[in-house]
Amino acid sequence: MANFPLGLIALVVISILIYFGIAHRALDRLRLTDRAALFWIAAIIVGSFIDVPLGSRITINLGGIIAVGLAIYIWVGAGTALEKIRAVIAAAVTALALFLAGRFLGAEPEEIFVDPIYIYPLVAGIVGYLAGRSRRGAFFAAVMGVLALDIGQFIYLTTTGVRGSVAIGGAGAFDSLILAGILALLLAELIGETLERVQGGPQTEGRPEELVKNLREPEPEPARKPAANEERERDEQDE
Amino acid sequence: MSKMNKKIAILVISLLCLLAVPPAAQGEQEEAPRGKYYTLVDDNNNIILQTAIKVHPGDEYISSDNSRYKVVEVVGETARCVYQGKERMPALSYSSEKKAWIFEDQSIPVETGKKPTIAIYHTHSDESYIKGDGTESVEGNGGIYDVGRMLADRLRQLGFEVIYSDANHNPHDINAYNRSRRTAMQLIRKSSPDVVIDVHRDAVPASQYQTEVKGQEATKIKMVIGRTNPNMKANLEFAKQIKSAMDQQAPGLSNGIFMGKGDYNQDLSPRSILIEVGSHTNSKDEAQKGAELFASTLPVVLGMSGQGGAAAKPISEGGSSGAGTAILIILVVVGAAAAGYYFLNKGAQTR
Numbered sequence: 001m002a003n004f005p006l007g008l009i010a011l012v013v014i015s016i017l018i019y020f021g022i023a024h025r026a027l028d029r030l031r032l033t034d035r036a037a038l039f040w041i042a043a044i045i046v047g048s049f050i051d052v053p054l055g056s057r058i059t060i061n062l063g064g065i066i067a068v069g070l071a072i073y074i075w076v077g078a079g080t081a082l083e084k085i086r087a088v089i090a091a092a093v094t095a096l097a098l099f100l101a102g103r104f105l106g107a108e109p110e111e112i113f114v115d116p117i118y119i120y121p122l123v124a125g126i127v128g129y130l131a132g133r134s135r136r137g138a139f140f141a142a143v144m145g146v147l148a149l150d151i152g153q154f155i156y157l158t159t160t161g162v163r164g165s166v167a168i169g170g171a172g173a174f175d176s177l178i179l180a181g182i183l184a185l186l187l188a189e190l191i192g193e194t195l196e197r198v199q200g201g202p203q204t205e206g207r208p209e210e211l212v213k214n215l216r217e218p219e220p221e222p223a224r225k226p227a228a229n230e231e232r233e234r235d236e237q238d239e
Numbered sequence: 240m241s242k243m244n245k246k247i248a249i250l251v252i253s254l255l256c257l258l259a260v261p262p263a264a265q266g267e268q269e270e271a272p273r274g275k276y277y278t279l280v281d282d283n284n285n286i287i288l289q290t291a292i293k294v295h296p297g298d299e300y301i302s303s304d305n306s307r308y309k310v311v312e313v314v315g316e317t318a319r320c321v322y323q324g325k326e327r328m329p330a331l332s333y334s335s336e337k338k339a340w341i342f343e344d345q346s347i348p349v350e351t352g353k354k355p356t357i358a359i360y361h362t363h364s365d366e367s368y369i370k371g372d373g374t375e376s377v378e379g380n381g382g383i384y385d386v387g388r389m390l391a392d393r394l395r396q397l398g399f400e401v402i403y404s405d406a407n408h409n410p411h412d413i414n415a416y417n418r419s420r421r422t423a424m425q426l427i428r429k430s431s432p433d434v435v436i437d438v439h440r441d442a443v444p445a446s447q448y449q450t451e452v453k454g455q456e457a458t459k460i461k462m463v464i465g466r467t468n469p470n471m472k473a474n475l476e477f478a479k480q481i482k483s484a485m486d487q488q489a490p491g492l493s494n495g496i497f498m499g500k501g502d503y504n505q506d507l508s509p510r511s512i513l514i515e516v517g518s519h520t521n522s523k524d525e526a527q528k529g530a531e532l533f534a535s536t537l538p539v540v541l542g543m544s545g546q547g548g549a550a551a552k553p554i555s556e557g558g559s560s561g562a563g564t565a566i567l568i569i570l571v572v573v574g575a576a577a578a579g580y581y582f583l584n585k586g587a588q589t590r
Contacts, residue, residue: 005562007562010566011470011562011566011569014566014569022573106413109501110292111413115416115502116415120417149414153414162409164364167421167422171420171423171425174420175421175424
């Protein structure tokens with residue numbers, strides 16, 4: 001890229017900035033704080049430059065590990081036990097669906113209705129959303145589904161004896177692993193928000209008070225010094 | 240069991256049923272011959288092109304003689320095209336001062352003194368040539384690698400920095416591009432290449448690619464640009480420069496530029512192209528000759544004056560006009576998406 005003219009350099013820089021801007025907004029929707037989302041994005045970008053070999057035929061990109069770590073972190077923080085179970089089922093279904101898509105959908109990008117790089121997020125986004133109507137579920141399903149597919153590829157290579165290796169998350173911040181997570185999340189957001197918009201706001205009747213509370217806009221509380229135990233509780237909740 | 244859990248159970252069971260279908264019936268994807276390729280015809284039913292790429296309405300093709308066609312209808316394996324006129328190609332002229340062929344409308348050159356770097360990889364690792372490999376497909380190690388290596392060697396001789404990946408991306412299925420995306424990104428990260436080339440071969444009758452260039456038997460080379468990638472305009476401008484150089488330096492070598500529905504990982508670099516070097520029905524030797532001739536046209540495109548890379552001082556301006564349009568399109572799309580997002584969220588609070 002050293003010999004790119006200015007126009008091309010501007011194109012590359014603007015594309016990258018917009019991508020990371022969107023990725024940051026997307027992670028924001030996972031109930032991470034603004035700063036936490038920025039931290040994860042920065043970690044993924046930095047991690048993108050480091051490949052960790054895990055044997056002669058498999059390497060994992062640090063950016064990919066961080067994305068998987070984020071998916072697990074988000075899964076651990078999921079609202080209810082049911083949401084967690086649904087997320088795991090969604091990830092398994094996503095992996096299975098992606099595997100089948102690989103077998104059935106044809107070999108060339110132009111043979112299918114959407115480009116292969118969007119198949120992962122599309123499948124994971126829909127499955128993740130159906131499985132729990134949850135953005136976190138969609139993100140977890142997408143990242144873990146793609147990871148499972150990569151492990152499948154490793155098994156394929158080692159069992160068939162065909163040469164080659166697997167680079168999990170090898171394209172770093174631009175890898176299908178991370179793209180899938182972010183786009184699946186945005187898709188869940190789009191479906192969810194649109195449906196809510198159509199029905200005139202989220203359904204709150206008969207839902208646990210804990211979930212309903214989180215839907216409300218934060219209202220400023222009267223200023224007062226919090227008691228020590230309240231502060232601790234809030235910290236725990238934030239995590 | 241809740242309603243949602245039932246839905247999940249049905250989904251899982253139906254997917255498992257699909258898995259139970261024997262592999263032969265699943266038709267695991269291999270490269271052609273699937274005995275199937277598409278024929279592009281004009282209003283008078285003259286054949287414009289045959290390609291194994293699935294053709295969709297909206298696809299475009301710039302033919303060897305720079306006629307631009309747009310696909311308007313696809314019936315079976317025949318694509319009806321409408322003539323769009325002659326494409327304006329970047330004009331080359333000889334500069335006696337620089338002792339080299341240069342593009343006439345070249346603006347603000349960036350001179351770094353660094354040798355241009357070219358990255359080469361293969362998404363479809365099995366692609367092979369019947370004449371030369373004995374078969375059209377070798378799992379994980381097709382004859383296409385020999386063609387790629389020939390291209391890399393010739394480019395090195397010409398003075399380029401070449402970074403070549405022989406990574407295997409098989410099986411040849413829909414996820415191959417997701418796997419090769421990693422290879423492409425690793426190459427980009429490692430050496431910030433000026434050009435990224437994904438080398439393929441086609442799957443059509445040999446006559447589509449058979450050619451003679453300067454008295455030598457070779458296969459033609461077709462460039463493929465993914466029209467659903469955000470860098471499309473810049474990629475196309477670059478491909479048009481290469482085609483101009485091919486027509487000037489190796490007449491008969493170009494099999495045009497096809498703009499198909501796809502991304503082909505060309506979103507990763509504004510100077511990323513996919514080339515089809517012959518078909519499985521052509522001989523590998525001639526495909527290698529084609530690749531060698533193709534390499535010899537790139538010094539002109541990347542502004543390496545003189546012969547043998549003697550003066551490797553690039554004065555390149557590939558695709559800057561395309562870059563401007565691409566930036567504008569990206570900004571408009573992002574603006575529209577942001578407005579939609581704002582609308583969705585505006586006032587969407589709990590009751």
